[in-house]
Amino acid sequence: MTRARSSSSPPALHARLLAWFDRFGRKDLPWQTNPTPYRVWVSEIMLQQTQVATVIPYYLRFIERFPDVDALACATLDEVLHLWTGLGYYARARNLHRAARIVCEHYHSELPRDINLLMQLPGIGRSTAGALLALAHGERHAILDGNVKRVLARFHAIEGWPGAPLMEKKLWALAETHLPATRLRDYTQAFMDLGATLCTRTQPACSRCPLTGDCAAHAAGRVMNFPAPQPRAAKPVRKITFVLLRNRAGAVRLMQRPPAGIWGRLWSFPECTHRTERKIQRWCESELGFIVAQVERHDPLRHTFSHFHLDILPVVAEVTGRRPAVMETCPAVWYNITQPDARGLAAPVKRLLLELAKHPARKIHDANGELRKTGPRGRSPQAPAVSGRARQTDF
Numbered sequence: 001m002t003r004a005r006s007s008s009s010p011p012a013l014h015a016r017l018l019a020w021f022d023r024f025g026r027k028d029l030p031w032q033t034n035p036t037p038y039r040v041w042v043s044e045i046m047l048q049q050t051q052v053a054t055v056i057p058y059y060l061r062f063i064e065r066f067p068d069v070d071a072l073a074c075a076t077l078d079e080v081l082h083l084w085t086g087l088g089y090y091a092r093a094r095n096l097h098r099a100a101r102i103v104c105e106h107y108h109s110e111l112p113r114d115i116n117l118l119m120q121l122p123g124i125g126r127s128t129a130g131a132l133l134a135l136a137h138g139e140r141h142a143i144l145d146g147n148v149k150r151v152l153a154r155f156h157a158i159e160g161w162p163g164a165p166l167m168e169k170k171l172w173a174l175a176e177t178h179l180p181a182t183r184l185r186d187y188t189q190a191f192m193d194l195g196a197t198l199c200t201r202t203q204p205a206c207s208r209c210p211l212t213g214d215c216a217a218h219a220a221g222r223v224m225n226f227p228a229p230q231p232r233a234a235k236p237v238r239k240i241t242f243v244l245l246r247n248r249a250g251a252v253r254l255m256q257r258p259p260a261g262i263w264g265r266l267w268s269f270p271e272c273t274h275r276t277e278r279k280i281q282r283w284c285e286s287e288l289g290f291i292v293a294q295v296e297r298h299d300p301l302r303h304t305f306s307h308f309h310l311d312i313l314p315v316v317a318e319v320t321g322r323r324p325a326v327m328e329t330c331p332a333v334w335y336n337i338t339q340p341d342a343r344g345l346a347a348p349v350k351r352l353l354l355e356l357a358k359h360p361a362r363k364i365h366d367a368n369g370e371l372r373k374t375g376p377r378g379r380s381p382q383a384p385a386v387s388g389r390a391r392q393t394d395f
C-alpha cells in the first residue's frame, strides 16, 4: 500500500535536502575534487555495494595507476583485478575494463553524454548513468541506488521490497518527481549522503534529518518497517577443496579461472570436490600431473556470495614429482609467496596465501632433494593436526 503524502510538495523535499547539504554534506571526497566523468565513473562503480570508507584507498590507488580512460583501456585485466583484490564483486572490475576499451575505441576516449549510450556500456545501469551525468556534468537525471531507495521508501512509506519490479517502477517515478531544476550535482550527492549518513538501514537518525517533518514512515512510527526486506530462501551451500600445491622452492600453484562464473579471470588454487587425502593425491596426479607426497587438511572457511555459501576445505599438498603427459587446461603459474607479483586474487585465496607465507615449506625433502619419511597417513611429524569449522584458517 502506498500512502499519499499530504503536507509536503515535491519541491519542498529538494529544497530542504539542498539546505542540509550546504551545511552537512560531504564535499571533500577524493572523487569530488576534479570530478571528471572518468573519475566519477570509477567512484560510482566502486561504490556499488561498498561503503565510502572502504572505497577511498582502493579508489586512490586505482586513479594513481590509471589516471584516465586510456590508461585503463591499455592495462591488462590482471593489473585491474590486482588493484581490485579485496573489494569484491569482481564483475565490476571486468566490466569497467571492458567499457574503457569500448570508450577508447568508439567514443574517442570520452564517455558519452547520452544516457542511453552510457547504459549500453558494460556495468552501467540506469542509476549509475544518471549519477554520472548529474555528478560530472550537472545534468538533470534521477538516481536510484540502495540509499535513495531506502529514503524514498521511508519518506513515502511505500510497502514492498525495492527490488520488486513494480516497487522499483514506483520509486523511479518518485525519484524523477523530486528532481530540482538546478543544482543537480549537489542534490544527487545530498540524496546519497542522507541515505548513507542519516537515513541508514539500522539506525536512522530521524531527529537530525531535514525530512523529518514530512516523512510518512516517521510520522507513523514505522521507520524500521521500510523498506521491506527481500523475501529470502535459505542460501544453498557448495563445498569445494582448495589444493594448495607447494613445490620444493615453496612456491604455490595458481591457476587462472575462466572468464565466466565466480571470480572470473582471477587467480585461484586448483580445486576439486574430493575430501580425502588419497583421492586428492590421485586427483592431483591425474588432473594436474603433479605427484604429491602428502596432503594436510587445514581449517575450513566459509565465503559467502550474494546467492550461496561456499565452504572451502584448504589442503596443502607438497609436490615431489611431475607427470609431464598431463596438460593443464588453463593458464597456471608457480606463485612466489614471499615476493608476490601483481595479479588479481579472490579474497579467500589472498587470505590463504598470507597464512601460507607465514609458514615456510615443510622440510619433507632432505639436502639431496629426496623425499624424507613422513608421519602416519602422510602427515609430516612436525605438522600440527587442525580441525574445527569455527576457527580461523592458519598454517
Ligand code: SF4
Pocket (backbone or CB within 6 Å): 151, 154, 155, 198, 199, 200, 204, 205, 206, 207, 209, 210, 211, 212, 213, 215, 216, 217, 218, 223
Ligand atoms: S525522517 Fe527518518 S526515516 Fe524519514 S527520511 Fe529522515 S532519517 Fe529517514
